[in-house]
Amino acid sequence: MPATRTPRHLAPRRPITDVDVAVIGAGAAGLSAALTLGRCLRRVLVLDGGVPRNAPSPAVQGFLTRDGTRPAELLRLSREQLTPYDSVEIQARRVTAVEALAGQFRLTIEGETGRSSRVTARKVLLATGVEDELPPIDGMRELWGRGVLHCPYCHGWEVRGQPLAVYGRAKLVTGLALLVSRWSPDVVACVEDPAYLTANARRRLRQQNIRIREEPVARLEGTKSGELRHIVFESGEKLARTAVFVHAHQHQRTPLAEQLGCRLTSKGAVWVDKKQQTSLPGLYAAGDTTPGTQQAILAAAEGSAAAISINETLTREECPK
Ligand SMILES: Cc1cc2nc3c(=O)[nH]c(=O)nc-3n(C[C@H](O)[C@H](O)[C@H](O)COP(=O)(O)OP(=O)(O)OC[C@H]3O[C@@H](n4cnc5c(N)ncnc54)[C@H](O)[C@@H]3O)c2cc1C
Structure with a gap:
């Protein structure tokens, strides 16, 4: 769990949860969101259960300042840059279920030994990407x-x-x-x-x-x-x-959005509004999992946009009119 407590002035009035935001997926979208949320002092748990979509590729091309970097190296650098933000924790664990409860979410996470555990979060970001069908x-x-x-x-x-x-x-x-x-x-x-x-x-x-x-x-x-x-x-x-x-067909890497009853597009992408909010309040999505052009730098940008949107929603909830 993230090491630091929520600063007093950010303490939620709503039900206390283990973390403010659970980010599912630690590719470009998820790690970029974690960076922005960490900079917002948010308690963030990033969960990742595998490799990114471009793992078989020798290099990430077209990513400004990182053109030609190996995919694993791009993620290593991203994780390294998250280390100063001690309210952010990354765990190599797969999320198997998400439940929407009153004012919070409960995630079921697969443990290394196969045993599951649960974590609650005020908001969830789905950054789980897609899988190509060759x-x-x-x-x-x-x-x-x-x-x-x-x-x-x-x-x-x-x-x-x-x-x-x-x-x-x-x-x-x-x-x-x-x-x-x-x-x-x-x-x-x-x-x-x-x-x-x-x-x-x-x-x-x-x-x-x-x-x-x-x-x-x-x-x-x-x-x-x-x-x-x-x-x-x-x-x-x-x-x-x-x-x-x-032109490979593709499907969502996880059925989580579908299981939560989120609206999907005719091509199977997770529908989001301009603020990366899915059709289920409190659940956000970014990166390849959403509609549109699929590029690592765009996934990172969407992750950041989702994080800002999440932080602004949390702020509104914490500062009632
Ligand atoms: C072969 C190939 C080469 C590519 N080359 C380039 C390139 O040169 N330049 C470029 O800009 N783009 C490239 N792309 C596209 C790029 O890979 C994607 O746009 C980018 O990876 C999207 O980032 P993402 O964070 O949305 O998803 P991903 O990078 O796929 O990350 C999603 C993460 O979520 C994790 N995850 C999934 N389900 C769960 C779960 N239930 N619990 C926990 N974790 C989960 C996955 O294991 C993964 O680590 C390439 C794609 C392919 C297939």
């Missing part, structure tokens, strides 16, 4: 983050000018292939369901010199260190490529 093709999972990429804003510069491919369903492959073609003049679109590729999509791809491959992909061949060498089609033909971009 196409069931041999090599996709093994090369994910190096030879198989998800986003040209994160990785396009590293593979600029090289032979690239884009793989996916007709509905999504066109837009992604057109986008990737801004980074390289040699792009091949491998279409999972070519029957659905419209004449207009074909024309737009051709206009940008993007070749279309309609035969099923059998597997990806790459190096032990994760670089892509070839896309192998069912016919046995091999297409040499440096990287393939895929």
Whole structure:
């Protein structure tokens, strides 16, 4: 539990809870929120039960001042910068349930030995991220983050000018292939369901010199260190490529928001208002778990915005009119 007591003037009038804020998830969003809340003298417990989404990637690109830093190093630095804030504690434990009680939340946390414990908090921030669902093709999972990429804003510069491919369903492959073609003049679109590729999509791809491959992909061949060498089609033909971009489906890393009855978007993201507040009062969300562009620096920014919003709500509760 966070080491310091709440300063007297911040003592809540509401039911006393173990902490002011429980932050679930210690990726860019959760740690950024913890930093802002720590600077607000709030008692914060950050709980994290695994690795961040970009763990398979060699580097976080496009994060101002940290461009090219290893994902684990970015988080190490973030945690290091939290050490002066002794009202913030981070525990490597997974949250298995959250209950909304009158004026507070109760979290069930999995212990190292498998035994659960409970913690109460006035507010909860969900910063639990998403999980990518890769196409069931041999090599996709093994090369994910190096030879198989998800986003040209994160990785396009590293593979600029090289032979690239884009793989996916007709509905999504066109837009992604057109986008990737801004980074390289040699792009091949491998279409999972070519029957659905419209004449207009074909024309737009051709206009940008993007070749279309309609035969099923059998597997990806790459190096032990994760670089892509070839896309192998069912016919046995091999297409040499440096990287393939895929538009992976994704789902919430935890069902906590759904279990609490929060509103989700049609794409399964946790709906939030402009202040990162979910449809359940007192429960906030930030980072990949919410709708919109998914980037580490944006997740960090959302975490900070959520923290400010939480602190302002707590302040209003503590300073009644
Ligand atoms: C392969 C790959 C490469 C990427 N490269 C880049 C890049 O170069 N630049 C860039 O800006 N973005 C990149 N991204 C996107 C970036 O990873 C995400 O935008 C960013 O990680 C989102 O941060 P987050 O804090 O929302 O979620 P995450 O970083 O995923 O963190 C969520 C955390 O919550 C924890 N958690 C989940 N459920 C629970 C639970 N029940 N209890 C406790 N803890 C829980 C998870 O273990 C995880 O540590 C990449 C993504 C992928 C997949």
